[in-house]
Amino acid sequence: MNPLTAGLGLKPQHYEEALACPAAGLWFEVHPENYLVDGGPRLRCLEAIRARHPVALHGVALSLAADHPPDDAHLARLRALAVRIEPAIVSEHLAWSAWRGAYYPDLLPFPRTSEALARIAANVGIAQDALGCRIAIENPSHYLSIEGHDWDEIAFLGELVRRTGCGLLLDVNNVHVSAANLGFDAGAYIDAFPGEAVVEVHLAGHSRDPLLGDALLVDSHDAPVAEAVWALHERLVARIGARPTLIERDDRLPLFGELLSERERAHRALAFDLAEAA
Amino acid sequence: MSLAAFQDAFAHALLASREDARAPLASLVAQPAFAVYRNTVMKSCVDALEANFPAVARLVGEAWFRAAAAEYVAGEPPREPSLLAYGATFPAFLAGFAPAAELPYLADVARLDRCWSESHVAADAPVLRAQDLVGVDTAVLADAKLEPHPAARWAFFADAPIRSIWSANRGTEAPEGEIAWRGEGVLLTRPDSAVVWGALDAGACTFLDECARGGSVAAAMDAALAADGDADPARIAATLIDAGAFARLVAPATDRAL
Numbered sequence: 164m165n166p167l168t169a170g171l172g173l174k175p176q177h178y179e180e181a182l183a184c185p186a187a188g189l190w191f192e193v194h195p196e197n198y199l200v201d202g203g204p205r206l207r208c209l210e211a212i213r214a215r216h217p218v219a220l221h222g223v224a225l226s227l228a229a230d231h232p233p234d235d236a237h238l239a240r241l242r243a244l245a246v247r248i249e250p251a252i253v254s255e256h257l258a259w260s261a262w263r264g265a266y267y268p269d270l271l272p273f274p275r276t277s278e279a280l281a282r283i284a285a286n287v288g289i290a291q292d293a294l295g296c297r298i299a300i301e302n303p304s305h306y307l308s309i310e311g312h313d314w315d316e317i318a319f320l321g322e323l324v325r326r327t328g329c330g331l332l333l334d335v336n337n338v339h340v341s342a343a344n345l346g347f348d349a350g351a352y353i354d355a356f357p358g359e360a361v362v363e364v365h366l367a368g369h370s371r372d373p374l375l376g377d378a379l380l381v382d383s384h385d386a387p388v389a390e391a392v393w394a395l396h397e398r399l400v401a402r403i404g405a406r407p408t409l410i411e412r413d414d415r416l417p418l419f420g421e422l423l424s425e426r427e428r429a430h431r432a433l434a435f436d437l438a439e440a441a
Numbered sequence: 442m443s444l445a446a447f448q449d450a451f452a453h454a455l456l457a458s459r460e461d462a463r464a465p466l467a468s469l470v471a472q473p474a475f476a477v478y479r480n481t482v483m484k485s486c487v488d489a490l491e492a493n494f495p496a497v498a499r500l501v502g503e504a505w506f507r508a509a510a511a512e513y514v515a516g517e518p519p520r521e522p523s524l525l526a527y528g529a530t531f532p533a534f535l536a537g538f539a540p541a542a543e544l545p546y547l548a549d550v551a552r553l554d555r556c557w558s559e560s561h562v563a564a565d566a567p568v569l570r571a572q573d574l575v576g577v578d579t580a581v582l583a584d585a586k587l588e589p590h591p592a593a594r595w596a597f598f599a600d601a602p603i604r605s606i607w608s609a610n611r612g613t614e615a616p617e618g619e620i621a622w623r624g625e626g627v628l629l630t631r632p633d634s635a636v637v638w639g640a641l642d643a644g645a646c647t648f649l650d651e652c653a654r655g656g657s658v659a660a661a662m663d664a665a666l667a668a669d670g671d672a673d674p675a676r677i678a679a680t681l682i683d684a685g686a687f688a689r690l691v692a693p694a695t696d697r698a699l
Binding site for chain 2: 196197199200201202203204205207223224225226229230234237259260261262263264265266267268269271273274276278279282306307308309311344372374375379381
């Protein structure tokens with residue numbers, strides 16, 4: 164089987180083209196929350212895609228950074244989906260979204276205290292045990308200046324890996340957006356990121372806040388990957404080598420062919436590195 | 442500040458309609474960037490409702506829909522991580538929503554959008570076919586139970602042509618001609634892959650209700666006649682079977698398929 168190179172998010176309007184696409188190294192990613200159903204055509208489509216291509220599950224709602232254990236029922240449904248789909252990679256976010264019985268469909272920030280680290284490590288452990296596999300945790304996009312961090316993000320993630328054996332999902336666009344919003348050096352972050360633990364990479368587009376313009380970049384996933392992000396990706400691959408890389412586009416979807424072209428650029432960079440390493 | 446205290450304050454501020462300068466995290470919430478989270482949460486919830494209630498959205502237009510949805514979200518945020526199921530109480534909200542008073546059928550159209558969503562994600566199961574009943578003795582059949590298919594949903598609306606209104610706003614084609622103003626029923630099934638629907642009269646609806654309650658075929662036939670004196674219960678059963686409304690015929694005592 165071809166190693167995974169560059170992948171695309173699976174969107175319902177592109178199901179048929181995705182199914183038919185013969186590109187080498189192509190894989191697809193979905194949010195499992197869209198497939199936690201009992202049956203029906205949605206699940207059948209996913210299984211058909213899976214029969215032809217590797218599929219990764221990128222969870223958005225497990226709320227690993229909430230100060231309570233992850234929801235048992237949600238974990239059980241995730242596990243059932245994973246058993247059915249046999250995903251190539253399972254990932255989640257360094258964020259919280261469920262709190263006191265309500266679910267907030269976003270990825271919410273928190274102060275990186277030692278208390279938070281302990282809680283998140285415990286939650287990652289619970290999730291990995293329930294799912295029976297290693298999960299990859301994604302670095303967040305930052306918009307707020309939060310006080311009270313005990314740890315910088317790189318150290319926090321490194322320690323999380325050490326305590327739980329989890330993997331990391333490096334979202335290069337999130338680094339670019341966060342660096343612009345909080346005023347740190349994106350290149351230095353990319354250089355310091357724990358390379359061995361990186362299981363997957365995300366590339367995505369971003370936009371400027373309608374009111375604040377360049378002062379606030381938003382991780383909107385509604386545009387092509389910016390050149391600055393491609394440059395950071397190149398820098399990363401040069402240091403740690405090729406990893407499965409997803410082109411994330413969730414809004415203002417273009418034709419499948421356009422996404423495939425963007426994917427092709429990532430694929431070429433990765434395939435080149437894989438060939439060099441061989 | 443503990444993690445829990447931070448999360449309490451943040452969550453409260455996310456859905457708050459007014460900023461409270463004395464609240465914990467007030468300075469954090471006052472940062473312009475806090476709006477990104479507030480907006481994303483609201484947009485995700487409203488997008489989910491628009492996806493889950495497309496006939497309602499088409500009837501009232503996007504602007505009206507999104508404004509109504511935002512009010513609903515503020516009062517009843519999601520409680521589950523799967524937004525596919527969000528909006529169970531949206532039909533009831535619309536029924537009591539003053540700006541919707543001019544459209545008294547809107548809540549019922551929302552109920553049908555909900556029925557479609559439930560059918561779409563329901564468990565897979567084989568559909569009971571007429572040929573499966575060949576050779577079953579009539580007396581045995583009378584006592585047996587017809588088990589509705591997991592993807593079957595039905596409703597009868599006595600006062601308005603809800604099925605026609607809903608159906609006309611569900612697809613991409615423009616509605617044909619005028620809709621006659623009389624009561625209508627609808628049956629949604631998923632015999633193959635896609636959810637399909639058709640007309641259902643009051644007798645057939647009552648028949649299905651009785652089957653869903655676990656009543657026997659005989660009891661369902663009686664119920665249909667009680668609802669509609671002109672009903673032909675045997676014909677109702679045959680039509681419903683052909684539409685894919687049932688998964689199994691089960692023996693009364695053993696609960697096993699016949």
